[in-house]
Amino acid sequence: MDRTQQNDIVRRASAMADKASSVADDFAQLLFPRTDVTFNDRMRSNARQYLRGVVNQIEQRICQIATRDLGVAHELLLSIEKDGESQSFALLEPSGLLNKPEIVQHLFVRAQQSELAARLLQKISQEDLESTLTRHLDHADPAVAEAAMGLLVAQSKTTGAAGEGAISLADLPPEIVYAIVWPVSAALARLSGSPGMRLQQAAERLLAEHDESASVVRKAERLAQLLEQGETDSNPHPMKDGLTLFVARLARQCGLTSDQIVTFTAEPDMARLIIVLRAADYSVQEAQSIYIALDSGENILTAATYGELDRDRAVALVSRWAAPDAFQNADRILARSYLGDDRQ
Amino acid sequence: MTTARKLAEPVRGEVDSDGLLLSADPLLMRLHLRCGGTEGRPLAVPELAALCRLSRRLGMNLSRPVQASDDDCRIEMWVETRLSVPDRDQPLSLSIIDWKEYSHDDSDMPDPARDRDFDRLEGRGTIRTDAALRIIAQQMPGKPARNVEVIGQSLLDIYDVIPPSAHTRLLEAVAERQPIRNQRMREKIGAQQLFVMQGHPLIDKTGLFAGYRFTAAQDDPEAGVDRTMTGEKLISDSLFGLQLGPALRQPLGKIIANAETISSKLEGPLRGDYASYAKDIASAGRHLLDLVNDLSDLEAIERPDFTVAGDDIDLIDLAHRAAGLLAVKAADHQIRLELPDQQRKLPARGEFRRSLQILVNLIGNAIRYSPDGSVIRLSVSGDQDFAGISVSDQGAGIAKEDQERIFEKFERLGRSGDGGSGLGLFISRRLARAMGGSLTVESAADQGSTFTLSLPARETP
Numbered sequence: 001m002d003r004t005q006q007n008d009i010v011r012r013a014s015a016m017a018d019k020a021s022s023v024a025d026d027f028a029q030l031l032f033p034r035t036d037v038t039f040n041d042r043m044r045s046n047a048r049q050y051l052r053g054v055v056n057q058i059e060q061r062i063c064q065i066a067t068r069d070l071g072v073a074h075e076l077l078l079s080i081e082k083d084g085e086s087q088s089f090a091l092l093e094p095s096g097l098l099n100k101p102e103i104v105q106h107l108f109v110r111a112q113q114s115e116l117a118a119r120l121l122q123k124i125s126q127e128d129l130e131s132t133l134t135r136h137l138d139h140a141d142p143a144v145a146e147a148a149m150g151l152l153v154a155q156s157k158t159t160g161a162a163g164e165g166a167i168s169l170a171d172l173p174p175e176i177v178y179a180i181v182w183p184v185s186a187a188l189a190r191l192s193g194s195p196g197m198r199l200q201q202a203a204e205r206l207l208a209e210h211d212e213s214a215s216v217v218r219k220a221e222r223l224a225q226l227l228e229q230g231e232t233d234s235n236p237h238p239m240k241d242g243l244t245l246f247v248a249r250l251a252r253q254c255g256l257t258s259d260q261i262v263t264f265t266a267e268p269d270m271a272r273l274i275i276v277l278r279a280a281d282y283s284v285q286e287a288q289s290i291y292i293a294l295d296s297g298e299n300i301l302t303a304a305t306y307g308e309l310d311r312d313r314a315v316a317l318v319s320r321w322a323a324p325d326a327f328q329n330a331d332r333i334l335a336r337s338y339l340g341d342d343r344q
Numbered sequence: 345m346t347t348a349r350k351l352a353e354p355v356r357g358e359v360d361s362d363g364l365l366l367s368a369d370p371l372l373m374r375l376h377l378r379c380g381g382t383e384g385r386p387l388a389v390p391e392l393a394a395l396c397r398l399s400r401r402l403g404m405n406l407s408r409p410v411q412a413s414d415d416d417c418r419i420e421m422w423v424e425t426r427l428s429v430p431d432r433d434q435p436l437s438l439s440i441i442d443w444k445e446y447s448h449d450d451s452d453m454p455d456p457a458r459d460r461d462f463d464r465l466e467g468r469g470t471i472r473t474d475a476a477l478r479i480i481a482q483q484m485p486g487k488p489a490r491n492v493e494v495i496g497q498s499l500l501d502i503y504d505v506i507p508p509s510a511h512t513r514l515l516e517a518v519a520e521r522q523p524i525r526n527q528r529m530r531e532k533i534g535a536q537q538l539f540v541m542q543g544h545p546l547i548d549k550t551g552l553f554a555g556y557r558f559t560a561a562q563d564d565p566e567a568g569v570d571r572t573m574t575g576e577k578l579i580s581d582s583l584f585g586l587q588l589g590p591a592l593r594q595p596l597g598k599i600i601a602n603a604e605t606i607s608s609k610l611e612g613p614l615r616g617d618y619a620s621y622a623k624d625i626a627s628a629g630r631h632l633l634d635l636v637n638d639l640s641d642l643e644a645i646e647r648p649d650f651t652v653a654g655d656d657i658d659l660i661d662l663a664h665r666a667a668g669l670l671a672v673k674a675a676d677h678q679i680r681l682e683l684p685d686q687q688r689k690l691p692a693r694g695e696f697r698r699s700l701q702i703l704v705n706l707i708g709n710a711i712r713y714s715p716d717g718s719v720i721r722l723s724v725s726g727d728q729d730f731a732g733i734s735v736s737d738q739g740a741g742i743a744k745e746d747q748e749r750i751f752e753k754f755e756r757l758g759r760s761g762d763g764g765s766g767l768g769l770f771i772s773r774r775l776a777r778a779m780g781g782s783l784t785v786e787s788a789a790d791q792g793s794t795f796t797l798s799l800p801a802r803e804t805p
Contacts, residue, residue, distance in 0.1 A: 143442070174404040204403055208429045213407030222422055222442070225409055229420065229444050234678070310615060 015094075036268045043111040050110055051098060053167040056086040058177070058184050058206070061169065065202040066194075072202075076192040088187035097183040106176045109259045112266045117243055119296055124239050130155075132242040136223065144226045151219040151245070171215045174207075181206055216244055217258060224248035235286055238293045253280045255322040265294050272321070274301060279314035355440040359387050359396045361433050371443065378414035392423065396436055399425040403432065417445040462669060467697065469539070469560040472546075473499055475553050477518060484539075485562055499558075503529040506538070521545045521553050525601070526594070529560075537562060540594070542601075561593075592636045600629040638767040641701075642753070645774045652695040652778045656802060659690040659699070659733045663722045666703035674711050674720070681707070682721040690724045692731040692799040694779035699799065702772040702783065703733070706795045709768065710737035713793075725796075730781065732798040742787040750785070772797075 063081035066072040080087060092098050120129065133155075136148035157168065169177070185203040189196040212218055223245060224236075234240075236249035251258045254276050264272040270291065277287040284303045291301040320328070357368035365376055365387040373383075381388025387396065391410045399406045407424045422442035428434035469484035477499045494502050505514055506528040517524050524543030531537050539560040546554045603626035607619045614622075644650055667674075667681045674681050684690075692699075710720045718738040725732040742750060749755050751773045754766040769783070776783040780800045787793035 174402050174406060178402045178404065205429070207403045208405070208427060210404050211407070212405060213424055215407075218407050221409060222407075225420065225422065226442065308617070310617070 037266050043115060046114050047107040047111040050167060051107055052089055054172065054180060055089045055092065055184060056084060057167060057169050058180055059086055059088050059188065060084045061206050062185055062188060062199065062202045065205050066198055070198050070201060072194060072198045074192050074194040077194065087191050088184050091187045091191065092183050100179055102175055103179050106173065109262045112262050116265055116294055120238055120243055120293060123293055129242055132240060141230055144230065147223040147226050151223050154214060154216045154219045174210060174212050177210055178207060220244040220248040224252045228252050235282055237290060254318050269299055270295065274306065275314045275317050278309045278311055279318040281311065355443060357438040358435040359438060360435045361400065363387055363393060363396065366435050372440065375412055375414060395423060395425060399427060399436060403427065417447045420444045471558040471560060474555040484560060502532060504532055506530055593633065596629055596633045596636065600626050600633065603629060638771060641771045642767055645771060652698055654693050655696045657692050657694055657696050657699055659692050659731050660684050660688050660724060662699055662703055663733055666700055666707055669704055670707050670711060677711060678717045679711055679714055680719045682719055684722060684724050690726060690731045691802040693802045694781065694799040698775045698779065702775055702797055705768040705772045706735040710735050713739040726801055729801055730798040731801045732796050734794050734796040736792060736794040738792045741789045741791045742785065742793050743789050747785050747787060
């Protein structure tokens with residue numbers, strides 16, 4: 001064993017000693033999950049790849065701005081700008097800086113979107129799915145047609161099809177870009193030893209140039225808003241609207257967010273999605289068809305099950321889920337103080 | 345009432361780093377002021393102000409839906425924020441690219457004009473009173489449209505309450521703002537006609553009791569439940585419309601009214617499926633009532649002494665009224681009704697109620713037999729002698745050999761289960777002819793159908 005290897009073992013042993021107390025926590029999370037949501041290996045792999053890709057792109061963009069626009073001539077930054085090989089991920093991953101609730105929630109939603117897109121592609125061809133939006137291009141309302149064109153263009157700019165886990169900085173929610181940009185710029189400053197001020201400026205420029213209106217999600221939400229404001233011909237359906245627009249339209253109909261709708265599809269039996277459909281007064285046939293399109297094929301929604309759901313109760317539940325997160329969390333904590341509270 | 349969302353130019357505004365609204369286009373300034381803001385003070389539209397704060401905190405340009413509300417309406421917007429680079433202390437620019445207003449009054453408020461048209465179609469009269477039961481407006485069957493003599497008088501000075509009820513019981517119901525059902529009342533003067541009244545309390549925008557709206561149906565004292573009590577023969581040969589019809593309408597009306605009350609949960613909460621059953625009962629009741637009405641009409645038009653009134657009518661106005669009555673049914677099937685310009689006039693002569701009945705029948709048929717999402721077009725034509733209105737649909741059309749058969753009694757062309765009785769077109773054509781006009785059809789298989797009602801033209805004064 002040479003000296004380098006010995007040093008490596010020493011470094012890893014020291015690092016492990018610092019984290020030893022967390023091993024039981026990690027194992028406990030696996031043994032005793034707090035929800036019934038299952039995360040398959042594909043989702044974990046997708047989420048991990050996606051996070052790495054996002055960090056890479058942000059890092060490369062910061063280096064581009066620093067070296068090209070601000071004239072920083074540092075070898076490491078120039079190399080990242082040129083080759084795009086991430087340096088900061090290895091530093092950030094174990095630090096816990098990427099383990100923030102908003103980032104993890106976003107990763108989960110993206111991973112679940114990929115799952116849904118894959119399921120959808122088993123039932124409809126990629127070509128048909130991509131052509132769903134073209135039907136709005138001839139819409140009588142020019143605002144709708146224009147928004148549909150905007151969404152088509154935004155989707156086409158994304159590498160690969162929507163939901164395939166493709167990474168585009170333009171599609172990242174501003175809050176997520178903000179949450180990742182600063183740790184990345186700090187990591188770059190540490191790794192390169194270059195002045196932090198310049199990298200901060202580069203990060204600020206990256207934030208300022210980000211245009212949320214160009215993202216696929218916002219384009220879909222705007223189209224959904226215009227469609228729902230006008231005379232819509234029918235309820236949304238994933239195979240008629242495509243996944244992104246379907247989610248946006250359903251979310252708008254129910255006063256929920258697109259992320260909530262995607263999250264509901266990951267839950268056992270998609271129970272909350274069924275409640276949402278019932279609250280929005282979808283017919284049995286529509287609900288069953290949507291369920292089949294989004295389900296992995298293991299479950300069924302019977303007409304009797306759906307038909308027996310009390311719509312008033314469903315509306316009340318959805319209205320509670322539409323409340324601000326802070327209110328829902330507080331309500332949940334307070335409810336624990338009262339025995340016999342059976343609210344869900 | 346809603347405003348269009350398409351803005352010729354975005355609505356713009358500027359907000360400084362302290363949240364003060366520095367400048368705003370008139371639409372945004374109006375909203376800011378209505379939300380309690382003043383010029384040069386912090387932006388007072390909560391969700392918009394929050395978006396500006398978030399945009400500044402992140403140092404990023406955002407693009408999001410925003411909702412706002414003032415005393416008059418709810419507004420849905422799509423807003424984009426733009427920060428100036430590199431000086432973040434410069435004002436943030438707001439650009440509102442979509443703006444749609446929904447009046448608070450839009451929400452399922454009943455349309456009195458539409459209600460009146462329904463009443464006239466059914467041959468019912470209406471009386472509107474104030475909180476002290478003084479008559480504000482009255483339109484009774486067979487009476488002049490503007491009967492000014494009764495306006496301002498107490499309802500109880502014009503009508504006698506017929507036992508078993510009494511003035512005191514009626515007044516108790518009024519005092520408690522309760523609906524008044526099946527109250528028989530007789531005119532004190534004139535023809536002393538007998539009416540059955542249904543009264544609905546009216547609540548104004550501030551939540552205060554504002555009076556009653558009564559609907560009044562003519563009552564035949566010789567017909568009805570009382571006669572069954574005496575064991576007298578109810579049906580005298582063919583007098584369906586005069587005897588059996590009214591006797592059936594009254595209980596059917598009660599069934600429908602009660603089922604609708606249950607389904608709309610006016611009397612309290614109810615399980616969803618039970619409300620749905622009640623809706624089915626109301627729907628079946630309405631179908632049965634339609635059938636009774638058709639049979640009554642059939643009996644009426646076949647009587648030798650059947651006559652129609654020669655009112656001065658405007659076919660374009662009638663088309664809009666008929667379309668208004670069926671707007672909900674059309675919307676249920678995503679069908680668009682394309683109507684002639686309401687500013688135009690097409691004067692004709694014919695009985696108002698019967699002409700409306702024909703148009704409702706034609707548009708109702710078009711909705712029933714058209715594919716969902718299609719268009720039904722009403723167009724007008726006319727010459728010196730006749731004024732015509734056509735209802736064109738995009739349905740399956742009618743084969744040439746069937747085009748005369750559909751005007752025959754009980755002819756359904758083999759269809760069933762769609763709520764029709766097979767009498768509508770027969771009655772409509774007979775009514776059109778009784779008014780000196782005609783009802784014709786042009787159609788071909790898979791080409792849709794066009795029904796044209798022609799009535800004698802009337803010169804405008």
